[in-house]
Amino acid sequence: MNFSTALKLNDVDDYITPSLECIKPVKIPTEVGKTKSISICEDGTYIATNDMGEKYTLTKAKIDLNDCLACSGCITTAETILVSQHSVDSFLDLIKESEKYEIVMALSPQSLASLTASFQNRCDSLPRSLIESFCSELGSLSDGFGMTEVLNFCWRLLHSRGVTSQPFLDTTWSRDISLSAAAEEFVNVFKSEVDAPTLPVLTGICPGWVCYAEKTHFKLPSKSNDVDESFLLKHISRVRSPQQLLAGVLKSSSINRRLYLVFVMPCYDKKLEASRSEFTVNGDDLQKEADLVLGTNEFVSVLEALLKKPAQESMKQDSAPLSLNQKLVFGRKILKVLLNTYIEFYVFLSRSSNLLLGNAYSYKNYRHAGSGSGGYAFAVLWQAAQTLFNIRLPLNVTDDPRVLIRSLGNHDLQEILLFNSLEDCQTARVNVPAGRTPYRNCGIKPKPLLVFLIANGFRNIQTVVQQLKRAYSKAHSSRASLREEIAFDYVEIMACPNGCLNGGAQLNTPLTNVSQAYFSQDEQDLLASEESKQLLSKINPSFKPSICYTTYRSIPKIEITNPAALKW
Numbered sequence: 300m301n302f303s304t305a306l307k308l309n310d311v312d313d314y315i316t317p318s319l320e321c322i323k324p325v326k327i328p329t330e331v332g333k334t335k336s337i338s339i340c341e342d343g344t345y346i347a348t349n350d351m352g353e354k355y356t357l358t359k360a361k362i363d364l365n366d367c368l369a370c371s372g373c374i375t376t377a378e379t380i381l382v383s384q385h386s387v388d389s390f391l392d393l394i395k396e397s398e399k400y401e402i403v404m405a406l407s408p409q410s411l412a413s414l415t416a417s418f419q420n421r422c423d424s425l426p427r428s429l430i431e432s433f434c435s436e437l438g439s440l441s442d443g444f445g446m447t448e449v450l451n452f453c454w455r456l457l458h459s460r461g462v463t464s465q466p467f468l469d470t471t472w473s474r475d476i477s478l479s480a481a482a483e484e485f486v487n488v489f490k491s492e493v494d495a496p497t498l499p500v501l502t503g504i505c506p507g508w509v510c511y512a513e514k515t516h517f518k519l520p521s522k523s524n525d526v527d528e529s530f531l532l533k534h535i536s537r538v539r540s541p542q543q544l545l546a547g548v549l550k551s552s553s554i555n556r557r558l559y560l561v562f563v564m565p566c567y568d569k570k571l572e573a574s575r576s577e578f579t580v581n582g583d584d585l586q587k588e589a590d591l592v593l594g595t596n597e598f599v600s601v602l603e604a605l606l607k608k609p610a611q612e613s614m615k616q617d618s619a620p621l622s623l624n625q626k627l628v629f630g631r632k633i634l635k636v637l638l639n640t641y642i643e644f645y646v647f648l649s650r651s652s653n654l655l656l657g658n659a660y661s662y663k664n665y666r667h668a669g670s671g672s673g674g675y676a677f678a679v680l681w682q683a684a685q686t687l688f689n690i691r692l693p694l695n696v697t698d699d700p701r702v703l704i705r706s707l708g709n710h711d712l713q714e715i716l717l718f719n720s721l722e723d724c725q726t727a728r729v730n731v732p733a734g735r736t737p738y739r740n741c742g743i744k745p746k747p748l749l750v751f752l753i754a755n756g757f758r759n760i761q762t763v764v765q766q767l768k769r770a771y772s773k774a775h776s777s778r779a780s781l782r783e784e785i786a787f788d789y790v791e792i793m794a795c796p797n798g799c800l801n802g803g804a805q806l807n808t809p810l811t812n813v814s815q816a817y818f819s820q821d822e823q824d825l826l827a828s829e830e831s832k833q834l835l836s837k838i839n840p841s842f843k844p845s846i847c848y849t850t851y852r853s854i855p856k857i858e859i860t861n862p863a864a865l866k867w
Contacts, residue, residue, distance in 0.1 A: 326371030366609040366713075368842055385570040385592045387600045391562065393591070394462055400559035403546060404457070405468040406450070408666060411593040412817035413805040415449045419816070424596070424807040426603045446816060447665050456602055459610040470562070473545035473700065474673050475831035476838075477504065478849050481538045481675055482682035484826075485789055489687060496534050499767065502675050503851070504540035506572035507794030508760060514854045517768055529853035530771070531764065537594045537848040540570055541673070543578050546588035547846040548838055561591045563598045566795065579850050594804025609843040665823040668694040671800035671814060676715060676751045676791040678825060683789075684717055688748055692717075693722050694822055701730055703747075708735035711755040711796055712762065714787075723747075737766065737786035752787045756796035 336348045337357065345357040393400070417425050418433055431636060433452050450467060457463050485500050487493045505507055512531040539547065542562050549560060562569065572578070573589035580586035593601065669677030679694050684690040692699045700721045705714040716738055718724040723745040730743045739750060754763050770784040777784075795801050800813050826832055838846055 300358045307799070316646065317699070335698050342444060363639075371659065376445075384397075385573065387593070387604070388589060389602060390593060390597075390601055391626070393559065393561075394460075396560065399463065400556065401557045402463045402561060403465060403468060403549070404463055404561045404563065405420040405470055405542075406453075406563045407542070407565055407799075408446075408817060409469045409671065409799045409802060409805070409813075410563045410598065411446050411450060411807055412665075412671075412800065412813050413565065413595045414445045414453070414599070415444075416812035417806045417808045418449055419444070420808065420812055422806065422808050423601060426606075428606055429599070429603055445819060448665075452538050453598075453602060456605055460605045460608050462605065468545065468693060469664070469830070470541040470545055471667075472828065472831040472834050473548070474667065475826050475828065476835050476847065477538055478546050478667060478673065478678040479682075481536055481680045484536060484538055484680050486683055486686050489683065489788065496536055498782055499534060499790055500536050501531070501534045501763075501790045502792050503535040503849070504673070505568070505793045505795075505799075506568070506575075506673070507568040508792050509535065509851065510568070510571065511760065511794070513851055515764070516853075516856060531767070532851045532853060534767070535851060537850065539847055540572065542589060542592075543572060543849070544847060545834075546578065547575075548834060550586075550588045550687050551842055551846055552837060559590045560588070561593065561730040562589055563593050565594060565595055565805050567594055567798050567802075567804050568794065569594075569804075575849075592867050595802070596804055596806055599806065614811035630867060641699050664820050665828060666817065667825070668696070668822050670753055670791065670798050670816050672755075672791065672798035676753050679789055680715060680717065680749060680751050682825075683749060683761050688717075688719070690717070690748075700724060703731075705731065705738065707737065707752075709759070711753075712759045713753040714738060715751040715753070717749040718747050739786045749789075750787050750863075752790045754790055755793045755798045757794060759768055760792060762795065763787075763792065 310663075338346050338348070340346060345659055346354050347357050348354050376760050393402070416422075418430065421430055433449075436452055436455070437448060454463075454467055481502070484493070484496070488496060488498060488500055501508075501512075512535060513529060515531060542564060546560055546562070549558065562573070570592045573587055573592045578588045580588060588753065659847055667674040667678060668681075669675070677694070680696050681692050681694065684692050684696075690701065692702070696717075697704050697715065698703050701718050701724050703716045703718065703724050705716070706818045707714055712735075714737060716724075716727065718727060727738070727743070727747070731738055731741060737750070737752075738747065752763070754760060766786050770781060770786065773779070773784045793799060795803060800817055801810050807814065826835065
């Protein structure tokens with residue numbers, strides 16, 4: 300079948316690459332009068348002359364990440380171009396002034412899984428020198444290692460070069476709190492105890508998706524006329540992502556103003572998230588909660604650059620195996636730093652005798668049940684089933700016979716249904732047709748108690764948006780409530796196909812290997828680790844709304860009045 304020219308779309312892909320040209324309008328100052336001519340000096344300076352014959356220098360147009368967030372010219376990503384504030388060079392420059400700051404680094408488990416898989420498979424995405432150094436340090440263990448050994452290697456390298464003297468923080472700890480808050484929020488929404496967000500609740504931890512939602516406008520039917528609005532924002536969860544939740548706790552509670560937070564994340568969009576005006580210290584745009592965000596691949600570039608530098612003599616001694624007394628001293632040193640940031644991780648003191656086994660961390664990596672993006676759909680469904688319907692599900696909710704999981708056309712669009720009984724679930728499994736149609740839109744019985752969805756990739760995001768738009772239209776035409784027309788109650792949304800494990804800043808390693816490394820971690824219940832409990836205990840209840848939650852803003856469309864500026 301041949302499509303008409305009007306229906307052909309080129310370069311349709313889940314990844315939205317940066318445009319070659321930014322169309323953000325440049326504000327022209329009116330106080331200087333109308334510009335008549337522009338001349339270029341030998342040094343490249345642009346000199347303009349107005350209609351009064353007066354000359355003035357034209358400043359170079361600059362676009363930073365805040366401009367990118369506040370512009371609807373493109374959907375989400377100019378981040379690979381506009382990352383001067385969050386780059387490898389920025390980090391290396393920071394090291395040169397490390398005496399001015401207390402550098403604290405936090406790693407995402409997805410980044411660590413990508414690093415581990417790359418080391419395990421000796422991937423070309425890792426410099427040969429880095430692999431050789433890692434294998435040399437491991438010795439006989441070089442053929443059997445996991446995320447803990449990779450984490451220790453990275454820390455030793457940074458420590459021996461004088462970058463940081465304290466252990467990495469793990470965003471899994473703050474994800475515990477984020478998941479718990481998301482579950483509590485959904486339960487309140489389902490009970491209609493809060494005004495925002497509204498059903499269906501859409502996760503807001505993916506900055507690429509949030510940028511899309513803030514800049515996407517549709518004509519929605521209303522009582523009088525069509526209203527152009529970013530209707531998606533009223534459905535997005537207000538809960539912060541693990542990155543910004545951890546940054547918010549540290550910066551809001553810190554008595555150490557020299558604290559400099561560096562995050563290693565699987566996605567470039569996390570740089571944009573850190574640059575949002577909502578995530579500043581005391582409303583000061585110059586003080587961000589997350590100071591610097593590096594992609595996983597950029598972190599490897601940092602490690603490679605540090606490997607070329609000689610280790611500091613004092614750090615060489617610190618990297619040697621420690622006696623019990625030395626471990627106690629070093630453990631107290633770490634505790635002091637963490638106390639300065641108002642986080643009393645007493646586990647570091649109570650376990651100081653085995654805190655550093657040759658400077659290796661004693662805490663155990665763990666993960667939450669569900670997807671590699673953090674398991675939001677599973678965690679929220681688990682809590683909602685218990686709180687709303689007194690149904691106790693296993694951590695891996697799909698293991699329960701009352702839960703039915705369906706693939707709506709592809710593996711990145713998974714529908715999860717909770718039924719009241721095993722019999723209802725079996726009946727639904729027999730009656731539901733195969734295909735992309737959501738269960739509630741099939742018009743069959745029995746009715747599920749809850750319907751959740753996991754949607755990864757922009758193509759599937761657009762499917763969810765269209766489903767929601769149709770629900771609005773049906774509710775308007777039938778004078779029913781939106782709740783009666785929605786296909787899903789909760790949607791875990793990530794912009795990257797296959798979720799965060801396949802983030803755009805990950806190393807070029809087969810996804811199956813990255814998934815294997817990530818899911819090799821033990822599964823753990825919410826807030827079961829001592830680290831996450833201590834982190835939660837240090838959130839002042841009066842500050843919780845500002846630390847654990849965020850807001851969004853609708854980005855108006857750019858109106859280009861000059862047709863010559865349009866590219867067809």
